[in-house]
Amino acid sequence: MPALININGVITTPEEAKISVLDHGLLFGDSVYETLRTYGGKPFLFSRHYARLEHSAAAIHLKLPWTKSKTFEEIRRTCLPGECRIRLLITRGVGDASADIGTSADPAVIIIVVPLIPAPEHIYTDGVEVVISSVRRSGWFAEIKTGSLIHQVMARHEANTRGAYEAILLTADGKLSDGITSNIYIVCDGKVLTPSHDAGIVEGITRGVVLTLARDMGLQVEEGIFDAGQINRADEMFLTSSTREVVPIARVNDAAVGSGKPGPVAVALLRAYRSAVGRLIRED
Ligand SMILES: Cc1ncc(COP(=O)(O)O)c(C=O)c1O
Known part of the structure; x- marks a missing residue:
């Protein structure tokens, strides 16, 4: 290459x-x-x-x-x-x-x-499988992008071993944080929930765009601290990152999320993100 x-x-x-x-x-x-x-x-x-x-x-x-x-x-x-x-x-x-x-x-x-190798289209049409990692996100530096990435390397290895596309990392006290290199979202009763800054996340650039789009679409957005158990109540889930845009999550730890298929909110946000790119590309 x-x-x-x-x-x-x-x-x-x-x-x-x-x-x-x-x-x-x-x-x-x-x-x-x-x-x-x-x-x-x-x-x-x-x-x-x-x-x-x-x-x-x-x-x-x-x-x-x-x-x-x-x-x-x-x-x-x-x-x-x-x-x-x-x-x-x-x-x-x-x-x-x-x-x-x-x-x-x-x-x-x-x-x-x-x-750039585009992500395969089936991840958008079928959704992906993720696992909850045994690696925890901790320390004041979790929210900054440093080259000390052994946590991510171990989480990636674990996800590969378990046949998963991504892994969700929890904080030291078991709250949802973010993915290995992505932010995560749960849709529950029509509301988009996503871990906040205080959950040790990297504040994704894609996350910023997607949360604005969600609000513009009239969706309620809640940034907060969520227990991992919130996943069991999810109607749908998705993740975001710069290179992958908006990816529906179909399964977590072998259990279907909602219908086990990409949900309407993830699909609408992916479409909205792709059409916003044409406008945002003019931004410096
Ligand atoms: C830990 C973590 N969370 C979230 C993201 C997503 O950020 P962005 O949307 O800026 O690509 C990344 C990107 O690499 C990351 O490393």
Whole structure:
């Protein structure tokens, strides 16, 4: 698969791309990142992703080395023809082998661009199976996008082992949080329920768009703290992420959600999201 890597402004193939083994991103997962995609060849909702990146960087005392416009230009320069999936990663940079952030003064910017492989259409028409992970989301850093992703790696492994498309992570005290790399929603009596910021979620860019669309459609939306048992009362469920848009959830831990088929709210929100893309693509 063709891919391009931009490290500190130098674009190469993945084979040629090199970073130091003393980069604290590698040694300690000391980095922040964003995953975004293009529509019409343009990075989608870049300003919103950059704002979240700034929030993540500030939380770990990392100074972003490039301005927003330089970052956008470098992403555009690295993009391949056709739609792309983009990972923008800022590492702490090279330091000594201790965890002291004072030893690495020069953060590195890494942009990884690969062709976007569209999610298979059957996940939208049939819905997906998810499991409740045994991995818990915890710590103040759960809500920021850092490169310390061992929780997600273990949750992904568990989901694969159990044959599931995604996993739902609970907080340390058993409340619903979010997916491995997605936000989750329950539709109950016509109301859209989704874990709030206080449930340790990453506040998804797609989540922001979808909640606005839901309210515009006249749906009641409740952001809050929900027990995992709420799933048993769900009429339908769905998940969202930048690369997958709105995906209906048909089954959780082998039990059907509602009818076990994509529900009307998820289907309507997917349709609304896809038609909103054409308008939102004009946003910086
Ligand atoms: C933990 C987590 N929650 C939610 C999301 C969805 O965010 P977005 O809609 O910005 O892609 C992600 C994205 O990678 C994530 O890692």
